[in-house]
Amino acid sequence: MTALITLTGVNKYYADYHALRDINLTINAGEFFSLLGPSGCGKTTLLRTIAGFEQVTDGVVMIGGADMAAVPANLRPTNMVFQSYAIFPHLSVAENVAFGLRKSKDIDKQTKAEMVEEALTMVGLAGYGKRAAHALSGGQRQRVALARALILKPKVLLLDEPLSALDKKMREQMQVELIRLQRQVGITFILVTHDQEEALVMSDRIAVMFEGEIGQLADPETLYRRPNSRRVASFIGKMNFLEAEVNAVSDVIAIDVEGLGPLQVSLEQAPEPVKQGPAVVGIRPETLGILFEGETTDRKLIDGVVDEVVYYGDMTYYDIRIKGISQAINIAMKNLIGRPVLEVGEAAQVIWDERALVVLN
């Protein structure tokens, strides 16, 4: 892997508002990288800093080994696709895409036409060149915006919430297409999104941001299975939290978890080093289960009572009250053939496994 973008000690102030706090980050060539976080955490600011639309207050942005401090946005090897596609409705599709070439005066007409068609083919719009842009669907407009950004073959494509204006079905389809496109062109994509599912589906690596800082930087599976803090754990997916007390740390962690009692878990289950004393334990709803009649398990069981039922068709989410645990525990169950949907007040045997626990400070 080759580092393409390196941010070192990057800080950004808007007047006295500290929007980026000491960001240190390396993004590799050919990587699909996402900046994920709640509204206002600074992800757009970070993207615009890479693009050159914002100057850093402090720190260094390097792209391809060159310091970008004195390089204006239009001379950086980056191109940006915005949420509001910024398509010109009165122009044709081809004219919109060719707009990406407006600064390349020395390209002849024939070559231009070929480049436009090539870019349109990449985004699945081959043959659409003559159509009027205003007659396109939202998804097609976004493809035109992508083609326009890709036509100059930038090293880095910056995508600021590019799919957020699309409906769920279209968004999911475009997610798959963007992954395919990124693999095909092989350039670095940096996506800004507040949608954790989108980030998990699309990215090689994700930086989760809170209040101007990177909370965790990891691949999707590590982020989901081993979040390093309570806020990362709750931002990505659902997580139950239990109060706990770490008794000893050696080659295993000896921990007492509310409702579950004393246990031993592996060191890998603590993404950040833990020490003796109070801790929090996280458990994902789908790593727990309910033992239905006629089914068996070799995992541990604990008695509970159904407190709430939310039926999703393929899944049912249960809140289960368990003696010794202060909050009801959320459990996700697949609605397999023969499984009833339990009702509030029914008894439920909860299946659990300490290997699914994450120990957080």
Ligand code: ATP
């Ligand atoms: P969203 O998803 O809502 O766009 P974000 O994570 O992309 O959020 P940013 O747009 O980077 O967040 O903004 C980070 C913080 O900086 C916010 O509190 C925002 O109000 C502030 N901010 C952004 N741009 C400016 C500006 N030009 N002047 C002053 N404050 C700004």
